[in-house]
Amino acid sequence: MNRYCYLLFAVFILTACGPKQLEPDAAFECSNCESWNEPQEPFRIYGNTWYVGTAGLSSILIETADGLILIDGGLPQSAALIDANIRDLGFDPLTISAILLSHAHYDHAGGIAALQRFTGAAVYTSEAGKKALESGALQEDDPQFLHGPANTSFAAAKNVHAVGDRELVTIGGVDVMAVYTPGHTPGGTSWAWESCALDICYNVVYADSLTAVSAKGYRFSDGPAAEQLIESAGAISELYCDILLSPHPFFFGMQDKLEKRDEGNPFVNNVACMIYAETSLDWLEQRLDSERH
């Protein structure tokens, strides 16, 4: 082998054995995307539960005795920020063994395909969510379906497991329960788990979006979505819930709470889930009212 061949060989070995890098999918463009994707410093919410998302799109990390659980992947362009946030906290993203999804819209599912390729994690969502996530396209019964594929499609994820209503995903001794909460999408899923520090344990609920928003031409009064939202709001309000989180940090007042961190833990509030459910019913009422006129 001459010197040139040695050099080529060395370059090949270095490329093949260098640290594994996240390869993001093409960025999604939308009117809110840029502000949603502003960086956010990661922080501990409580015990095993950390915020690793962007300023406008939540991603939650749960530490277990046997790897990490990640909930939601933001936009395709959020994946690199989530990866960096996880490293900033001192965790290794390659130890993520499960990725859970709230609902299959581009702003929460868009980054999942890249994060999954990178980590090799299995992805978990509801039966209906699995169809959308594996195809990267909205199902016809999604209230936003009429926006069309060009405005709604995202990179499809592989190795997606469907979890039944109230079924558990168990990793390293942590049980995360799936709670079906359809209405915003047919496959909407909330996730609930326990988080302890010293001997004080809290029930954490990652409540999925319960907003009655749709593409033009869709009526909540005509389909099952309105009824689903009422039932989903009931399911959220009945959960043991000390800490409310949700796919858009705005809905659990993240920035306000971060400013009040020196007054105890502002994320602990055992009526927050109830208020979240009631607010979603108010929005639904307004929506149904506007459909009548």
Ligand SMILES: [Zn+2]
């Ligand atoms: Zn959505």
